[in-house]
Amino acid sequence: MEILSKITPAETLLLIRGNSVKLKDLMKYTFTDLLSKKVISIRKTSTKASVKDKELSTYTYVEEGENFSRYKPKTHEIAFLQMFIVSPSISLNIKDFVQLALKAARSNWNYKKQIRNSKDISFYFRESFWSNLFGQIKLTEKGKMIKQRLLAYLDGIDERLKHLNESDKQSLIETLLPLGGNVFLLNNFDVKILKDIDRDVFKNSTFNTTRQDTSGLFYDFLFLDLFLDFDDFEDTFKSFGDNFDAFDSSFDSGDSSSDSGCSGCGGCGGCS
Amino acid sequence: MTDQQAELWNSIKxxxxxxxHASFSFSxxxxxxxxxxLAYAIRAIxxxxxxMFLICISKTPLTPSDQVDQVWHLHLIYTESYWIDFCQNTLQQPIHHGPTKGVEQRGNFREYYQNTLSLYQNIFQTIPPKDIWNDIETRFKDVNFTRVNRHKYWLVPKKLF
Known part of the structure; x- marks a missing residue:
């Protein structure tokens, strides 16, 4: 299904779930998609959080990926990339990265509008004064048709994944790879499936040719390194969700930072 | 940037x-x-x-922008992080902060600041971001800062009137 190789998982989600899709999911899958395209990358390092610590702590950083400079982001992806555009080669702690992306998204409705206005899908949506006023996503007739087609197609792949056997793997990979980051939307997709497959199988795949997606990015192969580093990927994906929950809830409650240290010197912890 | 400088820059970066683990962090x-x-603070850091990297490789004194100076001041308060972890273990040299001694030094600081901007551009091959590295006139004009208790006072910009 050609459209899936052109649209991001956030765009797919908005088409198939419309109003019910959560900001967290839209952002989480956008993050994953950018990672898989190597527009951003993850670096982990172990260091002492403070001089006095005896144990090392693991810090996870988000940085520019190898395809960052040639990637043309869609509007809803800029929330994740803004800092790297303004300050090239900066490293962001994943906690800060999520918080900044969430602030840049501004609101659930604003982020959905950014996705809806993408030139690859905007013609599937009906926009009116009232839908904008009440923050409603409305599909055109053409939009409703593509939604049904997308659902049927993804369900079909999900069904194949459910009853996957060894001989199916090669052909399945050729089905999965053009989906790009949309593979993460499949209920039965498990990155272990690809991890178990010999790297040579990927090399022999007919999709192992340089191709261009709608963003103008050239890349040799989706996901390969990401999947081979499966454990790290799972951790990162979880970490993004956890951080998102932390900031999203503090946004809702209007909680602001406050320091519980002493007032004398702006919160010193004493000397030793 | 030489290989040795690149290695040092990487450690500093x-x-x-x-x-x-802190609920209220440096940033x-x-x-x-x-x-x-937060975005601005992270960029200022x-x-x-x-x-700090430029100071390590420069043979002449350098002067930071006011924004960079604020980060430096705060880092100096975290004495163990600054002196042990940063200067001793990372930079491998002590970097002392020298506040101005008065108007007689003003000319020197202007020259140092100009040198800093030039060295920055030369080493990092990019123009220092203008919102953090002000031009030389603004750098030495916008210096009238005061610590204010915001529970007792409102802050109202003068340009409104």
């Missing part, structure tokens, strides 16, 4: 000022004390690291 404090956005 990877130096972490935020304690991930949180920088945000609060300067009324900056990055520019501070660049400045």
């Amino acid at each position: 990877e130096f972490e000022l935020d304690d991930i 949180d404090r920088l945000v609060r004390e300067n009324a900056w956005s 990055f520019e501070y690291k660049k400045f």
Whole structure:
């Protein structure tokens, strides 16, 4: 299904779930998609959080990926990339990265509008004064048709994944790879499936040719390194969700930072 | 940048000022004390690291922008992080902060600041971001800062009147 190789998982989600899709999911899958395209990358390092610590702590950083400079982001992806555009080669702690992306998204409705206005899908949506006023996503007739087609197609792949056997793997990979980051939307997709497959199988795949997606990015192969580093990927994906929950809830409650240290010197912890 | 300089820059770049276990981190404090956005504070920290690297490789004195200076001041308060972790273990040399001694030094600082901007551009092959590295006139004009208790006072910009 050609459209899936052109649209991001956030765009797919908005088409198939419309109003019910959560900001967290839209952002989480956008993050994953950018990672898989190597527009951003993850670096982990172990260091002492403070001089006095005896144990090392693991810090996870988000940085520019190898395809960052040639990637043309869609509007809803800029929330994740803004800092790297303004300050090239900066490293962001994943906690800060999520918080900044969430602030840049501004609101659930604003982020959905950014996705809806993408030139690859905007013609599937009906926009009116009232839908904008009440923050409603409305599909055109053409939009409703593509939604049904997308659902049927993804369900079909999900069904194949459910009853996957060894001989199916090669052909399945050729089905999965053009989906790009949309593979993460499949209920039965498990990155272990690809991890178990010999790297040579990927090399022999007919999709192992340089191709261009709608963003103008050239890349040799989706996901390969990401999947081979499966454990790290799972951790990162979880970490993004956890951080998102932390900031999203503090946004809702209007909680602001406050320091519980002493007032004398702006919160010193004493000397030793 | 030589290989040795690149190695040093990499160590400085990877130096972490935020304690991930702290609920109120270095960057949180920088945000609060300067009324900056988090994005701006994180960028200012990055520019501070660049400045410290430039100091390490420069043969002449350098002067930071006011924003970078605020990051430096705050880092100096975290004495163990600054003196042991940063200067001793990362930079492998002590870097002392020297506040101005008065108007007689003003000319020197203007020259040092100009040198800093030139060295920055030469080493990092990019123009220092103008919102963190002000032009030389603004750098030495916008210096009239006061610590204000915001529970007792409102802050109203003069340009409104």
